[in-house]
Amino acid sequence: MGQLNANIVAVGDELLVGQVVDTNSSYLAAELTRMGVTVSYSLTVSDDLEVIQSAMVDGMDRCGLTLVTGGLGPTPDDLTREAAAALAGSSLTVNPKILNSLKDHFKTLGRTVPRGSEQVARVPGGFEILPNSKGTAPGLWHKGQNGSVVVLLPGVPHEMKAIFSDHVIPRIMQIKGRTEIVQRTLKAAGIGETVLQAEIESINHLLEPALRIAYLPGAYGVRVRLTISGRNAGERIDAAEQCIRAKLGTVIFGQDDDTLESVLGEMLRIRGMTIAVAESCTGGMVLNQLTNVSGSSRYVLGGVIAYSNQVKQHQLNVDADTLRQFGAVSEPAAVQMAEGVRACLGSDIGLSVTGIAGPSGGTADKPVGLVWIGYSDVHESWAVKHQFGLDRDRNKQKSVVAALNLVRHSLLKHSGHEQETE
Template structure:
């Protein structure tokens, strides 16, 4: 049987009202993808017997594995059991073992069994019952020729063990031994999505492995998916990572979960360098990100959020005539902030960031988003200018991103100012 194609169907009106995140669907998508089953569709539908029936009919027409989650509860609006009966053409029958299990469960808790709960023991004839250790609704499994239909209760603490312990082994058997799917993500900073695509376009047009691009604020993720035996997967991942790195070079700052602030922290630690930060428009975000990394106190000495001119003069020794002459948002002040914080903190490096986060405070000459970032070391200072076009929090985020990237390029001895 070819079980390489699946559809996830989530049942519940809450999912259609934006009240509940479908974490079950997310979990299943990840696990199925991981074992080499391609999820082609995810569908959410409300607690409506006819609509559930139609969606299941369609799913069984286009997928070899259909996993339905939710709608197996005891109340009137739980219609999945009925719809399973409809789509399979099987009548619901009372399943004695399941009824006993439910009764025992209530007896152990010393609670009288509500009549409604017994509905959960009615299942479509011929379905395999998957006992639920964490709740009253059992999972259900049905094979119809080439296709496999699985129904699981909605509460994640019931669904997950049921799936992992009782459904996953069946699926693994179908997929066949050996085959795996693995992904690896290279994270890129300093290039736009379209620039990344231009550089790797020849690799994108081959089919193996599929490579996907995803843009995030100030970074692009290049994700490759490979399949094969465990050994093949490892070889392919290495090989393709090398090809991508050849084209993307130092723009790649990390792999998979690694964040830009971790990459910077790693380089600082490796080179035994310390840093201090003076920021105004980014308002503490640069330092917040640096200090999110465990052990950052080894290389991070202090952060100054100098929102007022007084703070800039007082804490960073930025001369007040300099601010008057060039304005607080100027290359000169960014440089003075970087040099000032470095000298006072006695660190190897100093960072200075000044800009206009918005929404207020912009002028024609100095619009919202204008940001100067400076870096100081024992030899001197360099600076760069950015013109971000986001809202306040977006401008802060981009400002922090470009600052960390400037630090990274400095530490890698890549030309900092473009």
């Protein structure tokens, strides 16, 4: 078949009142994309028999594959099974095998089958059963007269994922045949989306026309997603990645599951170096991010959150005169905070952040969003200035990215890898 288009239907009032964020659809979208199936659209509908049925009919008209999640539970508002029977022009009958496994399931829990739960054993005619290794409601598979397939999956994420991996993926691969589609996401920090895009567009002639590039800005930098399909997709994406990395250099900090903190952590671990952080306006967010990596206690000694000037003086040995003359948000204060936390905690690297996160506290000289980031190691101490925007949360996030990225660049420089492309 080769080209296969899919649509995803999420069923549930709880999604349409905004009570639950639908993560199933994006999981299925990612899995389908990985398999080379194009997801044309994704729809969320209420627990309404006719609406569910009509979404299935539309889906089967438009796409070769329709994945429906939710509405397979035991309560009266679970109507996907009924809608499926109407779609297939069949009725629901109790499947003895499912009923027995249901009884076994509750027996293991030391309980009898709760009233209503046997609903999940009712199967619409014309549907094949996809066993559920993690729960009671099975998945269901139906091939329509036009060859289009509809698959019903429970809404509970871990049950949905189990059935999808165990039974749906192998069946889709059979329908589809293996086409090679390869995706890779490069992650950049310290560069805006527009500039990044211009840089990559300037080497457009070096990249093959079939390469698709998407730019995805986020709180923790910009992601560049590369997609190539067809023959030798793996080698071709390697070539594209090499060109882009050669152009962008150390702006790219990692790929796919890498995070700035995991990459920096690995660099510190390899070098056998430790870090300590003095934070003012970020209030612990830099250290929180650094220590989100399991095993980070090997290279993070800790730090001092110095919100008040007294703490800056007494815990970090920042000079009272400096604070008086230049203020807490200043180059010399940032440098002394970095030096102070390194000296007090005995780390190889001292990092500091001091700024005005906002929304209050800004002045004409020192507006909201002004942030100094300080760095200190055995060789040198210095600080760099940033001017971010007006939003407190964003200013904290941007300060964290800038701080972690600054240490990464400093480590690269000292290793003579500033121009490395790997």
